[in-house]
Amino acid sequence: MSELFQEAVIISILAGTLRIMTPILFAAIGELVTQRAGIWNMGVEGTMIMGAFVSYVVATQSDSLPLAILSGILSGMVMGLIIGFMTSTLRVDHFITGLGLNLLVGGLTFFWFRIYVKGGHPPTFTGLENFSIPILASIPILGEVFFNQKPLTYIAILSVPVVSYFLYRTRWGLEIRCLGENPKAIDIKGLSVALRQYIAIIIGSGMTGLGGAFLMLGFSDRFQPDLTAGKGWLAIVAIIAGKWLPKGVFAAVLVFAFLESVAVHVQIIDADIPYQIFFALPYLASIILLILLRRKTNQPARLGVPYFR
Amino acid sequence: MISLEKRLESNISWVLFVYSLACIVGFIFTAFLLWSSGTDIPKAFFALYKGSLSSKKAIFxxxxxxxxxxxxxxxxxxxxxxxxxxxxxxxxxxxxxxxxxxxxxxxxxxxxxxxxxxxxxxxxxxxxxxxxxxxxxxxxxxxxxxxxxxxxxxxxxxxxxxxxxxxxxxxxxxxxxxxxxxxxxxxxxxxxxxxxxxxxxxxxxxxxxxxxxxxxxxxxxxxxxxxxxxxxxxxxxxxxxxxxxxxxxxxxxxxxxxxxxxxxxxxxxxxxxxxxxxxxxxxxxxxIIVGMIGGLTPLGTIIAGIIFGGLASGALYMKVLAKVPAALVPTIEGMFLLFFLCAGVAARYKIVVTGKDV
Amino acid sequence: MSGQALLETKMLTKHFPGVVANEGINFVLEEGEVHCLFGENGAGKSTLCSCLFGYYRPDGGSIEFKGEPVKFRSPRDSIRYGIGMVHQHFVLVDEFTVLENIIVGTNTEKWSLDLEASENQLKNICDEYGIDLKFNSLVRDLSVGEQQWVEILKSLYLKVEILILDEPTAVLTPEESNKLFKIMHKMGQNGISIIFISHKISEVMLADRVSVMSKGRLIDTVFPRETTPQELTNLMIGREVKLRVIEENDNEYDRSYPILSINNLKYKNKYGKFALNDISLNLYSGEILGLAGVSGNGQKELFESLSGNLNPDSGTISYEGKEIQGRSSRVFMDLGIGLIPDDRYREGLVSDFDISENIILGWQRLNDYTKGFFLNRNNIKRLAEDLIKKFNIMTPSSTVPVSHLSGGNAQKVILARELNHSNKILLANQPTRGLDLGVIEYVYNQIKLKRDEGFAVLLASEELEDLINLCDRIAIISDGEIKGIVEAKSTSIQDIGLLMAGQSETSA
Structure with a gap:
């Protein structure tokens, strides 16, 4: 256990925190936009795994990482379209829709993966490189933790203020927030509730797909069916724990990422403690977090309630 | 814009129709998936039959x-x-x-x-x-x-x-x-x-x-x-x-x-x-899928459970005889759930297309 | 008023599944007039307005604006023609500021929000009409009256020429209503034509013209100064009716020992506001105690406390001397306390259940209704059929889902259940809201009957006239406080109105 407290390990844990944070943050911030529009999308996990799988196939086929990332985003958007059709157009219960999508996509990606590898070894690819910010990266400790990450990590962090600005300072953001609280206020202005919900879901699911792509391209060199391992669900918990505010969501994601980073390092360093305990930690933490933060929720009033005229 | 109007009377034949349609569409999608994966479709369906219904052993x-x-x-x-x-x-x-x-x-x-x-x-x-x-x-x-x-x-x-x-x-x-x-x-x-x-x-x-x-x-x-x-x-x-x-x-x-x-x-x-x-x-x-497709009724759940049990049993044969990955099963299940959810909406509501909103 | 037709419908018809809401309506709004749509609940007034606003699309007939035929496919079209609407149930976002509520969905060109420019524009409008609002407060912190101003500002901000108000005074105190009518007439002078919906005869007389609606048809359009309230009411009902006159109330009962005694009840809601502020009341067997006040002033919280659905922060509720505050609704029901909740579909009924299942809601474990582990279907059905007959519920059978019943019949199901299972106290919160006159009469008669049997009745209503007719005593509630308790025999609407407006009275 004591190895855990060496400087190099601490730096590695912190740097790992930011890396692990990236995909969850993309998904959580994206899903925040979706939920603010009143859609309780439980299909984050499925959307993420689809983004990961599609970017895997494109990366191995084209050898172009930008193309792989782009296709991850696009596949997320397609998932968003399906969710939007079910929840906004058909008004099916949001929970069931999301669960159904998770089950479908879980099976579908696994099925396609098997077809893709045809019983042989899964093809591999070269993942995303780190990008050292000149000068800043050479600061001791901080440089290694903060300024020697993959570019998408910086973009993920940047997405927090950008989405915050979008939600609170633009008319689209105002209208999307209005949908979560009282969609009729949009409807009686003769504006389309569905159109705005679709936009929110597609933004959200696109970001989730991007998270999935990063999970694929930033950590691994081949696809595994259980790649996401509940990260999509953690994104949803982060939104609840963060009280539907961009900053709060960011903080909650950091907590989960830190715990998981610790778990990863424990597994490498110390074989005495069952590693499963540490892997269960983020999930345990999420329940505890929800218990502690239960007072004063800020949940949008019409979240998850299908809108009928 | 598409809006939904609740149907006042439930019309049994209409309900049967939309759910059958959901099943048919589900089968078409399944066939399409198999075709796109380069599987011999008749062979795959035969394997499915063989593993689920062909004999006492398969049925059990x-x-x-x-x-x-x-x-x-x-x-x-x-x-x-x-x-x-x-x-x-x-x-x-x-x-x-x-x-x-x-x-x-x-x-x-x-x-x-x-x-x-x-x-x-x-x-x-x-x-x-x-x-x-x-x-x-x-x-x-x-x-x-x-x-x-x-x-x-x-x-x-x-x-x-x-x-x-x-x-x-x-x-x-x-x-x-x-x-x-x-x-x-x-x-x-x-x-x-x-x-x-x-x-x-x-x-x-x-x-x-x-x-x-x-x-x-x-x-x-x-x-x-x-x-x-x-x-x-x-x-x-x-x-x-x-x-x-x-x-x-x-x-x-x-x-x-x-x-x-x-x-x-x-x-x-x-x-x-x-x-x-x-x-x-x-x-x-x-x-969850079995219960939902069973219409959230216990007796419907028995039927849905047996159908999906047959699918799972047949999947083994499909894997061996037709080289279809076993992951086809959860895919089909997920697909059927989504189609059934859509059918449920069509059964309960009239779908009305109204004018354009911005 | 120029006499020029501004907005006109010709043979307008609108159907809903199973209901004809509007049939062959020929309605004319003239420039600069204040036009009242008068009719019973369900007469089709709101539907007509929603068609004029483009929220509903008519199935037949046409709408003309300044003589030109127009098609309103959505409110966007009507907004473009300068039509605004204030809905009966406000369409506001509680968590938004006043300013955000007003500007949301108004700017469809630009990406960014120019909050400052909008605020300046609004300040000018407010100054002109003497409306006082803080633009940065959250709507949830406003009183109901202030929320009404926000709704009206939403339309004025869009520079409407026609403003439609659906029952605008339903949630206002008499004083606030007066202010609203003054502002409405001021708008008229500024060239804004107004349509407002009402079913209160006193307000109808304040309009320039009145269109009377009944059962989906427009019966006639008349000038109030050329007619009388009696004539208008006859038109509305379609037959000769007597306006209710005050009956001599000679009910005598013992006021020495209250069956229910409420002392210093306090409750702070989730926003930190006192919904119940030191409420004390005594309820005696054999009386009807009225609770007068505009909804949202603490009635709901009081009724919830009295039925075991809300635990007050402090204070006591004693039933025959025994404290029961904070106990479960089960305890209250077992003591023989019946409840008619104000939101009948949310709190009183399971709409997807049939009548017989609703008749036993809350009593499903009673021995009469079970047989071993199972429900005793026969007993339940027999009871339901009895009550359907006794309470005159219009339905083909006891297995019809309550969602298929009209509002009046649904209310009768609640009434039947509660009166059948309680024997001491009846709590009725707005029991006649949204019902036809016939059903209202029926509900009141049932309540009176129970009073005569020795029930203690607490009846909250916004219809002050009805309270004065029906009750023995009337308590006035406002802002979570009891502003006074008066004897119904010796009071008037004006007295109660003054108390509601916040003037406290010491001689109760």
Whole structure:
């Protein structure tokens, strides 16, 4: 256990925190936009795994990482379209829709993966490189933790203020927030509730797909069916724990990422403690977090309630 | 803009039509998936038939596969009828399997029927305990049941992984067995007996059918069932008029958990005969689909469970004979769920296309 | 008023599944007039307005604007023609500020929000009409009256020429209503034509013209100064009716020992506001105690406390001397306390259940209704059929889902259940809201009957006239406080109105 407290390990844990944070943050911030529009999308996990799988196939086929990332985003958007059709157009219960999508996509990606590898070894690819910010990266400790990450990590962090600005300072953001609280206020202005919900879901699911792509391209060199391992669900918990505010969501994601980073390092360093305990930690933490933060929720009033005229 | 208008009268033939349409579209998509993967479609469907219906053996195999699905489906029906979106069936299957396995070790040596009874009872108890946990989280701490049950699912899966992957229940053998993630085989006398001598249909199937019948009467003909249904339609009115809805929620989740726990027992002691994650994985999630497609009715769940059991049994043959990956099964299930959800909307509402909004 | 037709419908027809809401409506709004749509609940007034606003699309007939035929496919079209609407149930976002509520969905060109420019524009409008609002407060912190101003500002901000108000005074105190009518007439002078919906005869007389609606048809359009309230009411009902006159109330009962005694009840809602502020009341057997006040002033919280659905922060509720505050609704029901909640579909009924199932809601575990583990279907059905007959519920059978019943019949199901299972106290919160005159009469008669049997009745209503007719005593509630308790025999609407407006009275 004591190895855990060496400087190099601490730096590695912190740097790992930011890396692990990236995909969850993309998904959580994206899903925040979706939920603010009143859609309780439980299909984050499925959307993420689809983004990961599609970017895997494109990366191995084209050898172009930008193309792989782009296709991850696009596949997320397609998932968003399906969710939007079910929840906004058909008004099916949001929970069931999301669960159904998770089950479908879980099976579908696994099925396609098997077809893709045809019983042989899964093809591999070269993942995303780190990008050292000149000068800043050479600061001791901080440089290694903060300024020697993959570019998408910086973009993920940047997405927090950008989405915050979008939600609170633009008319689209105002209208999307209005949908979560009282969609009729949009409807009686003769504006389309569905159109705005679709936009929110597609933004959200696109970001989730991007998270999935990063999970694929930033950590691994081949696809595994259980790649996401509940990260999509953690994104949803982060939104609840963060009280539907961009900053709060960011903080909650950091907590989960830190715990998981610790778990990863424990597994490498110390074989005495069952590693499963540490892997269960983020999930345990999420329940505890929800218990502690239960007072004063800020949940949008019409979240998850299908809108009928 | 597309809006929905509620249909006042329910028209049976229209309802049948839309659900049949959903099935047909589902089959077309399935065929398309098989075609796109370069499979010989007739061969694949023949293999499906061979593995699920062609012989007594195949049929009984289908029913064995159906057993845990009917049970997790029932667990879904009980909770979802009350609009409690518990998806803890997955974890409850694991918990039931583990606590039944514990009982089989603990009460080793007891007379056969007492031993079996205890194993089954402990299975139900294990699932019920997880149900209590999510009920307490919801009632006392207002933790959304979807979230809490998913998190508990992950935790319990890691717990089993530890117990059979390095923990006390890991298989004892000369080689390093941690990687297999499984326990020793259960004692022969702990196994659920076969119903008709030589065939391999086990007691669990009877248990599943009896549970479904019991659930049917419970839901439609008892005060508790009344409360379950009322909770699903209008929990506010139920609570305002003298029913303690926290208690109702607790009892529902206990019942749902216990039934899901039984699914774990039947799978471990009826089919796989040793405790391992691989055997249990997905039973709970598939049960959600089974329950939903069964129209959230116990009798519909039996039918849906048997169909999906046949699919699972046939999938083995499809894998061997037509080289179709087994992952086709959850894909088909997920697809059918989504199509059935759409059909459900079409059955209940008229879909009206109105003018354009911006 | 120029006499020029501004907005006109010709043979306008609108159907809903199973209901004809509007049939052959020929309605004319003239420039600069204040036009009242008068009619009973369900007469089709709101539907007509929603068609004029483009929220509903008519199935037949046409709408003309300044003589030109127009098609309103959505409110966007009508907004373009300068039509605004204030809905009966406000369409506001509680968590938004006043400013955000007003500007949301108004700017469809630009990406960014120019909050400052909008605020300046609004300040000018407010100054002109003497409306006082803080633009940065959250709507949830405003009183109901202030929320009404926000709704009206939403339309004025869009520079409407026609403003439609659906029952605008339903949630206002008499004083606030007066202010609203002054502002409405001021708008008229500024060239804004107004349509407002009402079913209160006193307000109808304040309009320039009145269109009377009944059963989906427009009966006639008349000038109030050329007619009388009696004539208008006859038109509305379609037959000769007597306006209710005050009956001599000679009910005598013992006021020495209250069956229910409420002392210093306090409750702070989730926003930290006192919903119940030191409420004390005594309720005696054999009386009807009225609770007068605009909805949202604490009635709901009081009724919830008295039925075991809300635990007050402090204070006591004693039933025959025994404290029962904070106990469960089960306890209250078992003591013989019946409840008619204000939101009948949310709190009183399971709409998807049939009548017989609703008749036993809350009593499903009673021995009479069970047989061993199971429900005793025969007994339940027999009871339901009895009550359907006794309470005159219009339905083909006891197995019809309550959602298929009209509002009046649904209310009768609640009434039947509660009166059948309680024997001491009846709590009725807005029991006649949204019902036809016939059903209202029926409900009141049932309540009176029970009073005569020795029930203690607490009746909250916004219809002050009805309270004065029916009750023995009337308590006035406002802002979570009891502003006074008066004897119904010796009071008037004006007296009660003054108390509601916040003037406290010491001689109760």
């Amino acid at each position: 195999s289908s029913l064995n596969y159906a057993t845990p699905l009917i049970l997790t489906g029932l667990a879904t029906v009980v909770a979802f009828r009350a609009q409690i979106w518990s998806i803890g069936q997955e974890g409850q299957v694991y918990a039931g399997a583990m606590s039944a396995y514990f009982a089989s070790l603990m009460f080793y040596g007891a007379p056969l029927w007492i031993h079996l009874l205890l194993v089954i009872a402990f299975g139900a108890l294990g699932g019920a305990l997880l149900g209590v946990l999510s009920a307490v989280l919801k009632n006392k701490f207002h933790v959304n049941e979807v979230i809490s049950t998913v998190m508990i699912n992950y935790i319990i899966i890691f717990f089993l992984s530890y117990m059979v992957g390095g923990g006390p229940w890991t298989e004892i053998s000369d080689v390093n067995t941690t990687v297999y993630q499984q326990s020793d085989p259960v004692a022969d006398y702990s196994k659920l007996p076969y119903l008709f001598g030589s065939t391999k249909l086990h007691l669990g199937f009877l248990l599943a059918i009896l549970s479904a019948v019991a659930c049917h009467f419970l839901i439609y003909s008892t005060p508790f069932g009344y409360e379950i249904r009322a909770m699903g339609h209008n929990p506010v009115a139920l609570g305002h008029r003298g029913t303690n809805t926290h208690k109702t929620l607790l009892y529902i989740l206990i019942l749902s958990g216990a039934i899901a726990g039984l699914a774990g027992v039947t799978e471990i002691f009826g089919t796989s005969h040793r405790l391992k994650s691989e055997a249990l994985y997905g039973l709970g999630y598939t049960g």
